[in-house]
């Protein structure tokens with residue numbers, strides 16, 4: 016009886032070579048652009064102590080209360096697969112005393128994140144982010160620079176028609192005043208809509224502004240907004256940032272209802288959205304988190320960053336996106352070896368190694384088969400040149416070289432085939 020087929024767990028996906036090529040290209044573009052802005056790569060662990068995320072992201076957030084992959088390891092420690100990278104990068108920044116270096120620390124990281132969310136289009140349980148963080152100043156010029164870099168990257172990978180939503184969610188002084196006013200308003204407006212909602216509003220009234228429930232939209236439209244409560248510092252920060260963005264030619268929409276789902280944010284927050292993504296419409300989210308480094312035991316360090324969701328990015332770039340641009344990313348096979356008979360098969364292994372040693376991309380048939388079936392495989396490989404090896408060729412110290420584009424075949428000395436192909440393919 017056939018064994019039952021094993022499948023991947025719900026909410027994860029395989030990235031097959033065709034798509035992986037586009038991923039690599041997007042990553043390559045990110046590396047190139049981020050380097051121009053002075054960012055260095057950091058690779059942080061995929062799992063951390065649970066406490067890092069509960070303290071960093073916030074105990075009452077959806078991520079921490081519902082979505083973390085948490086388990087006890089064999090030593091009894093509570094471990095969590097990282098749901099995002101910002102907390103880990105801040106931990107690494109503190110642990111490795113990166114603050115001791117002068118200036119702003121600019122770091123980026125790429126890799127998988129894990130959230131136990133309900134899977135749907137554009138929402139996975141293992142997904143991937145390109146994350147950039149800049150730590151060390153509260154100057155709004157840094158906010159602007161981070162946004163310039165983000166928009167330059169999104170444009171470079173071919174995204175158009177995006178909307179940059181911008182807000183300032185206040186600081187430790189003005190946000191609590193706003194939150195209290197919002198709570199008062201929401202308590203009145205949502206009375207009778209259930210104990211569960213009342214409890215959620217009580218815990219964090221700002222989260223209500225993020226509600227996708229159509230019944231809430233009208234209430235949200237009448238709710239007080241943070242800009243009415245900004246203190247001088249927040250207003251100045253926002254105005255200065257807007258001026259920088261205007262001067263840099265970056266278009267944005269002021270969205271006073273944008274709150275974001277992680278607790279570490281203060282002042283600037285932003286999201287880049289696309290109508291083409293459906294319900295999960297954010298391709299990138301970010302903002303300031305001036306208190307997080309200190310919360311994790313480091314010195315006071317204002318900071319800002321963003322994370323781009325790779326799956327959503329590539330969903331938007333589609334087939335015409337990064338990685339469809341030709342040879343530099345595609346690496347097609349150049350030479351394919353067809354071998355007829357036992358000694359030719361053995362020789363094919365040696366010849367393929369020899370060609371690869373010369374820097375050529377070579378492949379061969381495995382498992383023999385007729386000339387016709389092997390030629391079919393050679394054709395499918397897309398290789399320009401096919402080498403045919405049979406007993407006659409081996410005995411004569413030659414190979415038959417077929418140019419698939421010209422439909423021509425010639426005999427070449429076995430000893431000189433490497434030079435011959437290099438001259439043709441690498442001239």
Ligand code: HAM
Pocket residue numbers: 098099100101130132137138139140141142143144146147148277297298299300301302303304319320321322323324325326327
């Ligand atoms: P976030 O908004 O939670 O922010 O996630 C950033 C992006 O990751 C989202 O805009 C989305 O594109 C993608 N994403 C999130 N969850 C999923 C999912 N389940 N499936 C597919 N894609 C997803 C953060 O993670 C912050 N750490 C960003 C940041 C960096 N803020 C400051 N620095």
